[in-house]
Amino acid sequence: MADAVKTIAVEVAFATPEKQLIVALDVPVGTNATEAVRLSGIDQEFPEENIPAAPLGIFGRKLAEPEKTELSAGDRVEIYRPLLIDPKQARLNRAAKARES
Incomplete structure (x- = not known):
């Protein structure tokens, strides 16, 4: 019998x-994070996004080298979009708006 x-x-x-x-x-x-994204076909669902070039993470932890990060059972590979605004600036904006109210 052949090995599965x-x-x-x-x-x-x-x-x-x-x-x-x-x-x-x-x-x-032995599949790495980059390969899993490719195998998922998720880029077909978001053709307007540059998913192959996007940073990747596993459960909220950004991967420095996703092509070298071997996955474990149960891992969730996350594809990150670029931030539209710096989080510190967003907090400052919300605080300023709250003061105005």
């Missing part, structure tokens, strides 16, 4: 303000 390829279950997630998507898939053991 062992797989693990992972998720790939991406969101815009208008649409959120999590793709569950089984990938071969």
Whole structure:
């Protein structure tokens, strides 16, 4: 009997303000984060985004080298969009608006 390829279950997630998507898939053991994104096909759901060039993370922790980060069973690979405004500036804006009220 031929050896079956062992797989693990992972998720790939991406969101815009208008649409959120999590793709569950089984990938071969040894798959890295970049490969999982490619295998998920999530870029087809968001053609306006440059997903292949986007930074990646696992459960909120940004990956320095996603192409070298081997996934574990249950990992959720997150695709990050660029920030529209610096978080510190956003807090300052909210505080200024609250003072005006």
